[in-house]
Amino acid sequence: MSTAVISGGTDGIGRALADVYLRRGHEVVVIGRSRAKGDAFVAAGGDRAHFLPVDLRRVGEVRRLVDHLAERFPAIDALVLGARFCSSRRVVTPDGFESNFALFYLSRFLLSHGLAPSLGRAADPVVLNFGGAGAPNAVRWDDLQLAHGYHGVRAMGHAARLNDLLAVSFSALHAELGVRYVLNHPGVVVTSFAGEYDAVTAAQVEQLKVTGKSVATSVAQILPYLDAGEDRVTAVHEGVRRPLDPAHFDPADAMRLHTITEGLLARAPR
Numbered sequence: 001m002s003t004a005v006i007s008g009g010t011d012g013i014g015r016a017l018a019d020v021y022l023r024r025g026h027e028v029v030v031i032g033r034s035r036a037k038g039d040a041f042v043a044a045g046g047d048r049a050h051f052l053p054v055d056l057r058r059v060g061e062v063r064r065l066v067d068h069l070a071e072r073f074p075a076i077d078a079l080v081l082g083a084r085f086c087s088s089r090r091v092v093t094p095d096g097f098e099s100n101f102a103l104f105y106l107s108r109f110l111l112s113h114g115l116a117p118s119l120g121r122a123a124d125p126v127v128l129n130f131g132g133a134g135a136p137n138a139v140r141w142d143d144l145q146l147a148h149g150y151h152g153v154r155a156m157g158h159a160a161r162l163n164d165l166l167a168v169s170f171s172a173l174h175a176e177l178g179v180r181y182v183l184n185h186p187g188v189v190v191t192s193f194a195g196e197y198d199a200v201t202a203a204q205v206e207q208l209k210v211t212g213k214s215v216a217t218s219v220a221q222i223l224p225y226l227d228a229g230e231d232r233v234t235a236v237h238e239g240v241r242r243p244l245d246p247a248h249f250d251p252a253d254a255m256r257l258h259t260i261t262e263g264l265l266a267r268a269p270r
């Protein structure tokens with residue numbers, strides 16, 4: 001039986017993808033923090049629906065999650081990396097990481113690499129990461145966790161940029177596994193927009209909830225790229241495939257970031 005693992009699968013686009021994979025007969029594991037949402041997914045989905053409550057900002061919790069998933073599901077066909085939480089205020093986790101960096105980038109790094117062997121055992125494995133998909137954000141090499149000039153929305157854009165580089169290094173480091181890595185920028189989609197917002201950003205979010213596209217439309221735009229593809233890395237913006245700009249998806253930058261990330265994680269509490 002096929003398996004899909006979805007971080008941020010309790011809400012928004014992740015939840016909709018979880019429902020798609022359930023309808024297709026997969027075992028589906030959703031990861032989030034809300035027991036109410038997770039239990040609702042399991043109640044609606046039946047025996048093949050699973051919920052794992054994990055705070056993905058915490059490195060130790062993510063590591064335990066990876067170990068659990070690797071043991072429980074020897075082959076993983078689809079890994080969707082969709083958890084996000086936008087904070088207008090800069091928050092540092094007990095591990096010492098800026099919280100958006102921890103959730104939006106580090107957890108995706110750990111899940112991608114940690115589950116690579118399980119993905120490699122599937123017939124046509126795919127990772128979907130909601131990165132920037134080529135959106136032109138500069139990497140702030142001297143301040144990856146935005147200690148200076150932090151802004152919640154900018155922090156998400158910056159982490160999305162880091163995930164674009166994660167796709168490149170993942171594909172280089174696990175080339176033999178045949179995993180397709182799809183980067184998706186969905187555009188504005190009406191979801192829960194999980195976050196804690198200041199008044200200005202909250203008003204902007206309310207506006208986005210009026211103008212954005214539906215979750216169903218967003219899922220329809222990305223599903224064809226999950227279901228088939230030839231390339232190791234694919235970037236998709238609102239359903240349209242984007243060429244991989246060599247300067248943006250630079251392998252040297254990707255490996256530089258990979259090395260820095262390993263160094264940061266090595267110092268995180270076990």
Ligand SMILES: NC(=O)c1ccc[n+]([C@@H]2O[C@H](COP(=O)([O-])OP(=O)(O)OC[C@H]3O[C@@H](n4cnc5c(N)ncnc54)[C@H](OP(=O)(O)O)[C@@H]3O)[C@@H](O)[C@H]2O)c1
Nearest residue numbers: 008011012013032033034056083084130189191192193194
């Ligand atoms: N919606 C848009 O307009 C838009 C635009 C551009 C990019 N994207 C990207 O698309 C992806 C999906 O976004 P969305 O808008 O569909 O999501 P969403 O509705 O905001 O839901 C966020 C998800 O993240 C989970 N989450 C938040 N904090 C968490 C934590 N600390 N640990 C574990 N899980 C946590 C939530 O789970 P719980 O509630 O269970 O905690 C929820 O399932 C994200 O990567 C987002 O950046 C979305």
